[in-house]
Amino acid sequence: MIFYFTGTGNSGYVASEIAKANNDTIISISKLINEKKELDFTLKDGEVIGIIYPIYAYSLPNMVKEFIKNVKFKNYKNNYVFSVATCGDDAGNAIGIIKKDLNNKEMTLNSGFSIIMPNNYIILGDVDSKEVERRKLENAKNKIKKINTLIKERKQNVFELEKGLTSRFLTGAMNTIFEIFFNNVSKFYSTDDCVSCGKCEKVCTSNIITLAKGKPQWSGECSQCLACIHHCPKKAIQYGKSTIKKGRYINPYFKEISTDRYGRSLNV
Structure with missing residues (x-):
């Protein structure tokens, strides 16, 4: 497995x-x-x-x-x-x-x-x-x-x-800095380009995004996977000023996988 x-x-x-x-x-x-x-x-x-x-x-x-x-x-x-x-x-x-x-x-x-x-x-x-x-x-x-x-x-x-x-x-030094400064969710926000599709909520690996009046809200400990930013179809999600005008990336070969209730893949 x-x-x-x-x-x-x-x-x-x-x-x-x-x-x-x-x-x-x-x-x-x-x-x-x-x-x-x-x-x-x-x-x-x-x-x-x-x-x-x-x-x-x-x-x-x-x-x-x-x-x-x-x-x-x-x-x-x-x-x-x-x-x-x-x-x-x-x-x-x-x-x-x-x-x-x-x-x-x-x-x-x-x-x-x-x-x-x-x-x-x-x-x-x-x-x-x-x-x-x-x-x-x-x-x-x-x-x-x-x-x-x-x-x-x-x-x-x-x-x-x-x-x-x-x-x-x-590993020791950078990971400590990462934990202190970059796990904070307060810098995440969505712009007016957001179309309330809910994709960010679906792909969040930490399960900390909810939609309030159609707009994403972050609350909890973030893994910093940035799935919400990269998967947004309108590039409406940003992290402070750091991600503005930056590119987006999703692996072109990995498709969303259907899983059973244990998280096991049904189609691999």
């Missing part, structure tokens, strides 16, 4: 492609957490466990951290466990965090990978040019094929990560 967290579709796409190649299912972490599902799963003998997520400030999204710490796998018998991080250029020390949390459960992370994907965190940057986006997505396809081969072969201790020399420091 493959668990994933996605905002603009990059990690969702990777999860879908790996699931298809391995005849597996994908399960939305945000759906499990938001709907307060039981995080108990019974493994089949030899069943593979995958955790796929984006890198936020050189670390994992808080919701993914919460999931890993609280999930329970029954019948775990040294099942093969892998993780894949999608990132702009550096996976930080996310793998180290996952290894530690799994070790606390007497589980082992057997392999870990990162895949460079198109930029989407437009609060501190902008989206890539169409050519750069195209090239990154093409490279990602090739990387996914390689990862699928390694998973099928159950390769051990393979960790292929985009990682700078200061990754461990950045």
Whole structure:
């Protein structure tokens, strides 16, 4: 079983492609957490466990951290466990965090990978040019094929990560700054271009958006996935002045997936 967290579709796409190649299912972490599902799963003998997520400030999204710490796998018998991080250029020390949390459960992370994907965190940057986006997505396809081969072969201790020399420091320092300054929802707002379609409420991974008189309102702890901004069909959602005149990005290969009441995919 493959668990994933996605905002603009990059990690969702990777999860879908790996699931298809391995005849597996994908399960939305945000759906499990938001709907307060039981995080108990019974493994089949030899069943593979995958955790796929984006890198936020050189670390994992808080919701993914919460999931890993609280999930329970029954019948775990040294099942093969892998993780894949999608990132702009550096996976930080996310793998180290996952290894530690799994070790606390007497589980082992057997392999870990990162895949460079198109930029989407437009609060501190902008989206890539169409050519750069195209090239990154093409490279990602090739990387996914390689990862699928390694998973099928159950390769051990393979960790292929985009990682700078200061990754461990950045994971601690940048993630702390991120938590303090960028999880605040007060800077989100919608402009007069909003058509009250409700898309933002539907795609919010933190389940903190509600419509009041047809307009989105944010209240609660934000994951900073920026799904609301990127999915808005009218580009009506902004974050302070940081996102004005910035581009928008949605992974072109990841489509909305129908799921059952446990968050498991019905069409992968």
